[in-house]
Amino acid sequence: MAGEDKKQQPFDSKAASSLVAELRGAFASGTTRSYQWRESQLRGLLRMTDEHEQDIVAALRSDLGKPELESVLYEAAMLRNSCKFALKELQRWMMPEKVKTSLTTFPSSAEIVSEPLGVVLIISAWNYPYLLSLDPVVGAIAAGNAVVLKPSEIAPATSALLAKLLGEYMDSSSIRVVEGAVPETTALLEQKWDKIFYTGNGRVGRIVMAAAAKHLTPVVLELGGKSPVVVDSGINLQIACRRIIVGKWGNNNGQACIASDYIITTKDLNELETFYGKNPLESKDLSRIVNSDHFTRLTKLLDEDKVSKKVVYGGERDPTKLQIAPTILLDVPRDSLIMNEEIFGPLLPILTVDKLEESFDIINSGAKPLAAYIFTNDKKLKEHFVNNVSAGGLVVNDTTVHLAVHALPFGGVGESGIGAYHGKFSFDAFSHKKAVVYRSFMGDAAIRYPPYTNGKLRLMKALLGGSILGILRALFGRS
Amino acid sequence: METRGDFEVQLEGMREYYRGGNTRGASWRKSQLRGLGRLLEEREAEMNAALEFDLGKHPVESYRDEIGSLIKSVNYALGCLKGWMSAEKAKLPLAAVLTTAEIIPEPLGLVLIISSWNFPFGLSLEPLIGALAAGNVVVLKPSEVAPRCSSLLANVLPAYLDPKAVKVVEGGPTISEQLVQQKWDKILFTGSARVGRMVMAAAANHLTPVTLELGGKCPAVLDSLSNSWVREVAVQRILGSKFSACAGQACIAIDYVLVETKFSSTLLELMKAWISKMLGENPRESRSMARIVNKNHFFRLKTLLEDPNVKASIVYGGSMDENSLFIEPTILLDPPLESGLMQDEIFGPLLPIITLKKIEDSINFINSRPKPLAIYVFTHNDSLRKRMVAETSSGSVTFNDAMVQYVADTLPFGGIGESGMGNYHGKFSFDTFSHHKAVVRRSFLVDFWFRFPPWNDHKLQLFRSMYLFDYLGVLLTVLGLKKSKQD
Numbered sequence: 001m002a003g004e005d006k007k008q009q010p011f012d013s014k015a016a017s018s019l020v021a022e023l024r025g026a027f028a029s030g031t032t033r034s035y036q037w038r039e040s041q042l043r044g045l046l047r048m049t050d051e052h053e054q055d056i057v058a059a060l061r062s063d064l065g066k067p068e069l070e071s072v073l074y075e076a077a078m079l080r081n082s083c084k085f086a087l088k089e090l091q092r093w094m095m096p097e098k099v100k101t102s103l104t105t106f107p108s109s110a111e112i113v114s115e116p117l118g119v120v121l122i123i124s125a126w127n128y129p130y131l132l133s134l135d136p137v138v139g140a141i142a143a144g145n146a147v148v149l150k151p152s153e154i155a156p157a158t159s160a161l162l163a164k165l166l167g168e169y170m171d172s173s174s175i176r177v178v179e180g181a182v183p184e185t186t187a188l189l190e191q192k193w194d195k196i197f198y199t200g201n202g203r204v205g206r207i208v209m210a211a212a213a214k215h216l217t218p219v220v221l222e223l224g225g226k227s228p229v230v231v232d233s234g235i236n237l238q239i240a241c242r243r244i245i246v247g248k249w250g251n252n253n254g255q256a257c258i259a260s261d262y263i264i265t266t267k268d269l270n271e272l273e274t275f276y277g278k279n280p281l282e283s284k285d286l287s288r289i290v291n292s293d294h295f296t297r298l299t300k301l302l303d304e305d306k307v308s309k310k311v312v313y314g315g316e317r318d319p320t321k322l323q324i325a326p327t328i329l330l331d332v333p334r335d336s337l338i339m340n341e342e343i344f345g346p347l348l349p350i351l352t353v354d355k356l357e358e359s360f361d362i363i364n365s366g367a368k369p370l371a372a373y374i375f376t377n378d379k380k381l382k383e384h385f386v387n388n389v390s391a392g393g394l395v396v397n398d399t400t401v402h403l404a405v406h407a408l409p410f411g412g413v414g415e416s417g418i419g420a421y422h423g424k425f426s427f428d429a430f431s432h433k434k435a436v437v438y439r440s441f442m443g444d445a446a447i448r449y450p451p452y453t454n455g456k457l458r459l460m461k462a463l464l465g466g467s468i469l470g471i472l473r474a475l476f477g478r479s
Numbered sequence: 480m481e482t483r484g485d486f487e488v489q490l491e492g493m494r495e496y497y498r499g500g501n502t503r504g505a506s507w508r509k510s511q512l513r514g515l516g517r518l519l520e521e522r523e524a525e526m527n528a529a530l531e532f533d534l535g536k537h538p539v540e541s542y543r544d545e546i547g548s549l550i551k552s553v554n555y556a557l558g559c560l561k562g563w564m565s566a567e568k569a570k571l572p573l574a575a576v577l578t579t580a581e582i583i584p585e586p587l588g589l590v591l592i593i594s595s596w597n598f599p600f601g602l603s604l605e606p607l608i609g610a611l612a613a614g615n616v617v618v619l620k621p622s623e624v625a626p627r628c629s630s631l632l633a634n635v636l637p638a639y640l641d642p643k644a645v646k647v648v649e650g651g652p653t654i655s656e657q658l659v660q661q662k663w664d665k666i667l668f669t670g671s672a673r674v675g676r677m678v679m680a681a682a683a684n685h686l687t688p689v690t691l692e693l694g695g696k697c698p699a700v701l702d703s704l705s706n707s708w709v710r711e712v713a714v715q716r717i718l719g720s721k722f723s724a725c726a727g728q729a730c731i732a733i734d735y736v737l738v739e740t741k742f743s744s745t746l747l748e749l750m751k752a753w754i755s756k757m758l759g760e761n762p763r764e765s766r767s768m769a770r771i772v773n774k775n776h777f778f779r780l781k782t783l784l785e786d787p788n789v790k791a792s793i794v795y796g797g798s799m800d801e802n803s804l805f806i807e808p809t810i811l812l813d814p815p816l817e818s819g820l821m822q823d824e825i826f827g828p829l830l831p832i833i834t835l836k837k838i839e840d841s842i843n844f845i846n847s848r849p850k851p852l853a854i855y856v857f858t859h860n861d862s863l864r865k866r867m868v869a870e871t872s873s874g875s876v877t878f879n880d881a882m883v884q885y886v887a888d889t890l891p892f893g894g895i896g897e898s899g900m901g902n903y904h905g906k907f908s909f910d911t912f913s914h915h916k917a918v919v920r921r922s923f924l925v926d927f928w929f930r931f932p933p934w935n936d937h938k939l940q941l942f943r944s945m946y947l948f949d950y951l952g953v954l955l956t957v958l959g960l961k962k963s964k965q966d
Contacts, residue, residue, distance in 0.1 A: 028846075033869075073942050099889040104551065108883070110890055113868060117895075194896070202686060209683035213676050216693070218900040221686065236923045364498070377923075386918055388500075390585060393917035401919055405580050407569035408917035413587070414664065418688045420915070433902070435875035435890035436868055437883060441709045449719045450757045450767030452539035460543055 011180055016187040019176065023119045023146040026174045033116060033144045038090060041141045041170055045134060046083040048169040049076050055161060056130055063129060063155040064252060065288035065322075074251070075130040078404065082135050085406050085423060086142045093142065093427045096436070108439045114431040116144035117218075118194035123185065123208070125199040126154035126290055127255045127344075133162055136197045136220075137175070139426025145195075146174040150188055152200075153181040154290060193217050195430060199257075201342075202415055209418075220419030220429050223412055224257040224342045225369035229399060230359045230385065231265035232376035240375040240397070247373075247399030249326045253287040254346040255294075258371040258393075258400050261342060262349045264359035289322045289345060298324055298345040301338040310349075334362075356381065363389055368414035373399045392416050489646065490618070490661060494589050496643045497616045502586065505564060507641070509557060511611040514639035515604060516553045519546055522635055526600055529627040533599065534725060535770035535804075544724060545601040548886055552605055555888045555905060556612045563612065563909045566918075577922035584913040586614035587688075588664035593620045593655060593678070595669040596772055597728045597826075599628035602669045602692075607645070609908025615665075616644040620658055622670075623651045624772055656681075663687050665912060669730075672897050690901030690911050693894055694824050695851035696734035699881060700841045700867070702858035703742055713857040713879070714749045718757060720855075720881035722808045726769040727828040728776070731853045731882050734825050737841040740834040743812065747832070751795055754808050763805045771804045771827060780806055780827040783820045792831075838863065845871050850896035855881045874898050 009015070031037055049056070053076050060066040060075065086093075096111040120140050124133035133151045140147045149166070151159040163177040178184055189196075189211035198208045199222040212219045229244055248260045289295045299317060302308060307329065314327035329349045332338055338349055353359055356376075363372060372391040376382055382396055392412040393402045402408055403422075411420025421429045501507065519526075523546055530536040530545070569580040590610050594603040603621050610617045619636070621629040633647040648654060655674075659666065659681035668678045669692040682689045699717055704710045720733045738746055759765040771777045781799060784790055789811065790797075796809035811831045814820050820831060835841060838858075845854065852874040856867050868876055874894040875884045884890055885904075893902025903911050 069939050069942070072939060077942065099887075101887060101889065104886040105883045108880075110884075110887060112891065115872060118872075205686060206683050209686065210680055213679035213683055216672060216676060216679065216691065216897060216900065223686070239923050382920070386583065387503075387585075390914065391916070394919070396918070396920040397923060398919070398921040401578075401921065402580070402917050405569060405571060405917070405919065407571065408580055408919070409582065409915055410917065413914040413916070415686055418686065432872065432895045433891050434868075434873065434895075435884055435887070435892070437875070437877040437880070437887065437890065438864075439878055439880035439883065441712045441879055449715060450537075450723050451759065451765060452537045452767055457539045457542060460539065460547060 011178060011184045011187055013187045013190055016178075016184075016191050019148065019178070020119060020191045020193070023148065023174060023176070027116075027118050027146040031171070032141075032146050032174050035091065035094060037171070038141055038144055039087060041175065042083050042087050042090070042138065044169040044171075045138065045141075046080060046087075048165050049080050049083070049134075052161075052165060055165075056158075059155075059157040059161045060130065062157040063126070064255075064290055065286075066252060067285045067287065069285075070250070070252065070287065071130075075128055079131050079134050079138070081404075081406075082138045082422075082426075086138050086427070089424065089427075090142055093424060094144075101437075105437065105439065107442060108437055110435065110437045113434045113436050114143070114427070115434055117430055117432055119146045119148070120195040120197065120430060121148050121150065121188055121191075121193045123150045123188075123196070123198045123200065124152055125257075126152035127252050127257075129155035129158035130162070132199045132222075133158075136199070136421060136426065136429075139421055140195075140197070140430045141175070142427045143430035145430050147176070148188065149175075149177045150185055151177065151179065153179065191215075195219070197421075197429070198222065205417070220411070220421065221417045222257070222410075222419075222421075223370065223415065223417040224344070225367055225391075225412065225416040226261040226339075226342055227258055227369045227371040227373065227391070227399075228359070228363050229260040229263045230356065230363075230372075230374040230376070231263055232356055232374070232378060232381060233266060235375050235377050235397075243398045244373075244375075245326075248348055249286060249346055251400060253289070253324075253326075254348075255287065255290060255344050256400070257344075258403060259344075260348065260373060260399050261369070262339065262351060264351045264353060264356075264362060266352060266354070266356060286323070286326075286346075289324055292319075292322065294345070295319060295322050295324070298343075298347065301341075301343065301345075302327065302347060304337050307332050307336045307338055314346075357384070360385065360388055363391075368392075368412070368416055370412045370416040371395065371400070371402070390414070392420075486648075486657070487661070490589065493616045493618070493644065493646065497586070497588055502611075502614045502616055502641075502644050505560060508560060508564075508612055508614055511640055511644070512553050512557050512560070512608065515608065515611075516550065516557075518635060518639040519550050519553065519604075522631075525631060525635075526628075529625075529631045530600070532627040533625040534597070534728075534772055535766070535768075536725065537766050537769075540723065540725075540767075540769065545598055548601060549604050549608075551886065552608050552888065552904070552908075556608050556909070559906065559909075560612055563906055569917075577924055578919060580917070580919045583916045583918055584613070584909070585916055587912060587914055588615060589618070590615045590665040590667070590912060591618050591620065591658060591661075591663045593658070593666070593668045593670065594622055595730075596622035596624035596628075597725045597730075599625040600632070603632060606667045606669075606903060606908065609903055610667075610912045611640075611645070612909050613912035615912055617646070618658070619645065619647050620655060621647065621649065623649065660684075665689070667901075667903070667911065668692065675899070690893065690903060691899045692730070692892075692901075692903075693852070693897065693899040694730040694826070695849055695894065695898040696821075696824050697731055697851045697853045697855065697873075698841070698845055699733040699736045699855040700838065700845075700857065701736055701738045701742070701746065702838045702856070702860055702863060703739065704857065705859055710745075710749060711753070714746070714753050715757070716880050717855075717857075718750060718753050718808075721830050722754070722758065722762075722768055722828050724882060726771065726806070727830075728769070728772060728826050729882070731885060732826075733830070733855060733881050734851075735821070735831040735833055737833050737835055737838070737844060739838050740836060743832060743834045747794060747810065747812065750810060750830075754795070758808060762807055763800070763803065768805075768808070768828070771806055773804070774801075776827070777801065777804050777806070780825075780829065783818075783823075783825070783827075783829065784809070786815075786818050786820070789814045789818050789820050796828075839866070842866060842870050845873075850874075850894070850898055852894045852898040853877060853881075853884065872896070874902075 060071040192215040205221040310329040314325040316325040370392040406423035409420035409425040410422040566581040662685040675691040792811040792814040854873040888905035891902035892904040
């Protein structure tokens with residue numbers, strides 16, 4: 001069962017297809033639809049996270065060098081909160097939503113019923129491997145689906161831990177983990193799913209959506225982008241800096257989809273030393289770079305000719321420990337590599353402009369990011385930013401906090417993604433909203449049917465126009 | 480004929496216009512909606528003529544299914560626009576002092592609407608209402624299979640709408656293919672599942688979100704009904720939805736009927752009687768039935784009936800006239816389930832009646848086939864009703880009637896599985912063409928000092944309490960009265 005077999009035989013198309021068939025059988029039996037099942041699975045996830053917090057912390061340290069506080073806070077605690085919120089709201093979410101009906105369908109009543117989509121595939125990422133695997137699972141389970149989870153192989157300790165724990169705590173007739181890399185993911189993507197939820201980058205996002213198109217499978221794609229931070233003058237710079245710093249380097253050392261990617265300002269910043277001590281490479285409070293591929297990628301960004309002289313702070317790196325110190329660069333050219341791809345690391349370029357309004361054009365000239373941030377006290381600037389910058393989500397006077405608000409949809413737009421989740425949006429992402437109309441046999445309008453006459457036309461116009469007077473007039477042949 | 484280059488220049492022009500903020504304000508959006516309203520009022524006669532030419536539709540049918548429905552939708556959108564455009568406040572926990580959160584809808588940008596031929600005005604303009612209400616710029620590609628309607632739209636829309644923001648591109652599959660290769664901020668496609676797959680695959684190259692309104696075989700389940708009057712109402716509604724909406728060429732038309740064997744002969748007699756009443760002895764003359772749209776589809780339907788086992792099951796009608804592209808209302812009793820007629824979406828005036836031992840068997844019957852756009856159930860039986868909703872899956876379920884869900888502004892109109900993804904109508908149209916942007920505003924005044932490194936157990940404990948919204952715990956920890964947990 002669960003993830004153990006995969007060591008014996010390769011997980012190929014055939015294995016994927018029989019896995020899906022098995023889960024379809026489980027789904028068809030109706031197991032996953034009851035409130036009791038959903039509730040028990042969510043409680044299972046909660047218990048699992050509580051009872052194994054130290055194992056989770058250890059796995060994250062092994063995969064990412066993640067500091068314990070980040071693991072507890074950004075992964076375990078957030079997942080717990082997600083489960084608790086879903087448990088609290090589940091009954092309400094599952095109830096059909098009554099809707100008003102109008103004259104056009106009179107007499108009738110109608111509602112929108114949420115039903116599970118069926119068998120769903122969740123493909124997770126490596127940077128918050130526990131949270132980004134299980135947060136979507138919370139939504140899928142709450143909505144009553146059967147689930148296959150494919151954690152990222154780039155965080156292998158977490159992947160193995162998830163396979164083991166989910167096998168122990170969850171109903172394995174309907175919830176499964178498939179570990180592996182490209183071949184296994186490809187085999188999974190060939191199958192027909194009722195939904196695919198993918199967290200990762202745009203390149204693979206396109207592959208996922210193209211595979212989904214073959215089966216008309218709807219997708220949620222949580223991608224990334226270059227999340228800019230616009231910093232105005234006339235603000236409490238210390239607080240702003242702290243918030244920016246923790247949002248960048250306090251988040252997996254910048255390897256986060258909503259970490260501040262670059263700053264646009266008319267000033268510069270210098271608070272870093274206070275937080276990480278004089279020797280940041282030694283600091284235990286920083287994640288390391290996840291693997292040598294990404295390490296190489298990041299050093300390439302730093303070492304590009306036009307960029308290397310722009311480092312104003314940091315720049316130290318240790319390839320043996322895969323560590324890069326928090327690094328700030330000033331005024332790198334717009335056409336440099338570092339300004340044209342998502343950094344996903346501890347490098348923070350600062351661009352200076354003459355007038356802050358120019359920053360909006362800079363942001364809007366690129367792909368829509370997952371998040372955008374502004375620090376300002378200027379009311380007009382705030383509103384201009386909110387109304388004119390398009391991104392998945394915006395925060396004024398802070399960074400990344402919108403992630404934790406259950407009542408807000410978390411997702412991208414354009415290159416940063418399709419769809420959203422968190423809170424009820426997770427439930428909705430994995431549900432089909434089915435329209436149900438209850439009509440009476442009474443109140444039939446012969447005008448609907450042939451033979452068609454002008455009298456019927458008049459009456460129909462009045463009916464669709466919704467005016468009682470009009471209807472009366474038409475009925476009495478006078479309009 | 481435009482070259483690809485010209486076309487891309489046009490699209491860039493539209494994006495510029497959008498970026499200039501011209502389509503964002505409520506007054507622009509209202510002006511567009513009012514423009515559509517005026518178009519529908521002033522051009523009704525031409526629209527009727529085009530529908531008659533392309534599809535042989537009677538003006539009452541045209542009004543009921545397209546023009547009237549669109550007028551209703553325009554008025555609904557005008558009335559609701561302010562509410563739709565306004566930000567929605569999001570609830571925050573108490574700990575989020577001096578913070579506000581809201582969801583702000585914003586337009587996606589440049590969107591593509593690809594329409595179908597059977598309700599050429601309805602399926603072009605209903606999505607357009609949503610796209611404009613949401614503040615987008617739009618390219619509309621009507622179906623070339625309804626050429627008069629297509630060219631009417633191309634000629635008339637620029638006179639009523641902002642020509643910099645709304646463009647109509649006419650043409651066939653080649654043009655459609657070129658269009659979907661472009662980068663759009665959204666595509667709404669109405670048509671077949673086959674083409675839907677191609678549209679989504681092309682959209683994947685640009686990570687363009689799509690709404691696909693596809694089709695399927697919409698079943699009608701006819702339970703035994705208490706009295707003859709109710710039976711007659713049910714039969715009229717079934718016949719109306721099959722034969723009198725574009726002659727069955729509709730994605731939500733009843734494709735086939737499921738009924739208990741013991742009831743089938745009564746049903747048949749009732750249907751024959753009502754077909755005469757509704758369509759007359761000579762339906763072709765009565766103009767109460769649309770014709771088949773073109774020779775392609777005519778021969779497609781003809782071929783379905785040529786299967787000898789299918790032919791043998793015809794119990795009413797069956798005659799066809801190639802010259803007038805007319806097929807008379809045809810009923811079949813228990814045609815073979817593996818026949819083309821029972822495998823593919825019929826999309827024409829052929830009505831199979833499939834008999835079952837028990838009406839509850841219809842649930843398995845439906846579930847063993849692709850999920851349809853709509854399921855229609857005629858019944859008084861409360862437990863059958865509940866089972867139908869809980870145990871089948873479809874875009875929608877309508878009880879005791881057919882097709883009326885189309886005109887309900889408060890219900891999402893869309894499919895699931897093979898019948899589509901996404902939905903529209905009413906506010907769902909506005910939402911499908913919007914991005915719902917999360918916005919959080921924080922104050923500089925309040926912060927939790929323990930957010931920042933260097934990390935220690937004390938800060939960890941504070942966070943543990945914070946996340947549980949255990950305010951007392953936070954207080955105690957700060958006062959040094961609660962020690963951190965050591966695992």
